[in-house]
Amino acid sequence: MILPKGTVVFENLTSTMINIDGFFDELKKRRLTGYVTATTSDISGTIFFRDGVPVNAIEEMGSDRIVGESSLIDLVRRCQTEGVALDVSELSTSILNAVIGLLNSETVYKNLRSDFVSLDKLLMTLEEEKHTGCLEITMDADCGMLFFENGIPIDGTFVRSDGTDITGSDSLNMILDASEQTNATINVYRADMVESEGDLATADNSKTDNSEELLEVYNEVISGIEARINNLIGSGRFKRELTSAIASHNLKDLTYDEGVIVYTGELNQSDFVSVLNSVIAEAIGGVSTIIPKRTIESSIRMGLKDLTAAHKEEIERFGIYETIFKG
Numbered sequence: 001m002i003l004p005k006g007t008v009v010f011e012n013l014t015s016t017m018i019n020i021d022g023f024f025d026e027l028k029k030r031r032l033t034g035y036v037t038a039t040t041s042d043i044s045g046t047i048f049f050r051d052g053v054p055v056n057a058i059e060e061m062g063s064d065r066i067v068g069e070s071s072l073i074d075l076v077r078r079c080q081t082e083g084v085a086l087d088v089s090e091l092s093t094s095i096l097n098a099v100i101g102l103l104n105s106e107t108v109y110k111n112l113r114s115d116f117v118s119l120d121k122l123l124m125t126l127e128e129e130k131h132t133g134c135l136e137i138t139m140d141a142d143c144g145m146l147f148f149e150n151g152i153p154i155d156g157t158f159v160r161s162d163g164t165d166i167t168g169s170d171s172l173n174m175i176l177d178a179s180e181q182t183n184a185t186i187n188v189y190r191a192d193m194v195e196s197e198g199d200l201a202t203a204d205n206s207k208t209d210n211s212e213e214l215l216e217v218y219n220e221v222i223s224g225i226e227a228r229i230n231n232l233i234g235s236g237r238f239k240r241e242l243t244s245a246i247a248s249h250n251l252k253d254l255t256y257d258e259g260v261i262v263y264t265g266e267l268n269q270s271d272f273v274s275v276l277n278s279v280i281a282e283a284i285g286g287v288s289t290i291i292p293k294r295t296i297e298s299s300i301r302m303g304l305k306d307l308t309a310a311h312k313e314e315i316e317r318f319g320i321y322e323t324i325f326k327g
Contacts, residue, residue: 002136002145003046003099004155005167006034006089015084023079027088028052034090035099038075040082045075048100050093056100067103070319076274095155098147101191102134114139114184119176126188127151133191137175139184144175214269215261217314218276220307223259225280228303233290241286245279273318280320 031052057072141161156171229238253265
């Protein structure tokens with residue numbers, strides 16, 4: 001996804017060189033409206049912020065694309081546990097809304113050829129339609145995007161094949177030049193502005209407050225995992241690994257006993273979900289020193305079939321399986 005460059009706040013950071021919790025706290029203090037790009041060898045991710053609060057995210061892995069809460073949770077987890085390249089840019093609220101709206105966009109015009117479409121007339125049409133979204137033009141390895149609000153171009157980016165980019169009003173000139181070439185392709189997307197105005201549930205900065213739904217799902221998942229592992233290697237080991245993982249994250253307000261998770265701390269829901277997923281993954285990793293991880297995961301998946309069917313929406317929303325079965 002091509003993003004408007006905006007105003008660069010930080011660049012060329014890596015998660016291993018900074019305190020990642022302090023980094024997110026700083027973005028909150030700055031009330032950042034914009035985005036953080038998070039890049040590793042296998043994923044390209046973006047976390048979008050409004051007034052310092054993460055409100056949406058996207059991960060791109062080759063041709064695969066994940067949008068929403070599970071992406072946000074996974075990107076935060078990666079920042080906490082892996083070496084991730086980080087850059088931060090600030091955007092105006094209108095541009096941010098247009099970009100977020102494109103995550104669930106509708107295609108208005110597809111694969112228009114520059115040899116029979118007048119870009120000037122197309123721009124006039126988008127103005128008349130009060131279009132909010134973007135226009136994308138590709139030519140060989142070059143690509144440009146114009147972002148619109150109510151029919152008016154508000155920003156743009158043009159990326160050349162050598163990686164250099166042209167932003168702002170200059171990008172419009174590059175796009176106009178590209179449209180005069182016979183091999184350029186134009187797509188127009190309408191932003192889903194209803195979706196873009198809402199913050200993700202996992203981005204809520206309120207205390208988890210022992211959310212009944214959240215803890216119910218995690219209690220059932222953890223109990224199911226413990227039962228399957230107990231069948232494989234005997235009782236006690238998973239509980240010890242889970243307790244050790246909780247201690248390693250210094251979660252003094254989190255306890256686990258007899259298949260029940262209790263949390264009395266102040267973490268917001270997004271952070272709580274991210275940390276708890278990591279704790280479960282670490283506990284499974286600890287057990288895998290005794291029995292192959294593939295065997296453990298196969299047994300867990302089979303044992304949790306009914307649970308998965310009953311809580312599919314919540315499990316996907318919290319990104320539980322994507323995290324604990326990754327790698």
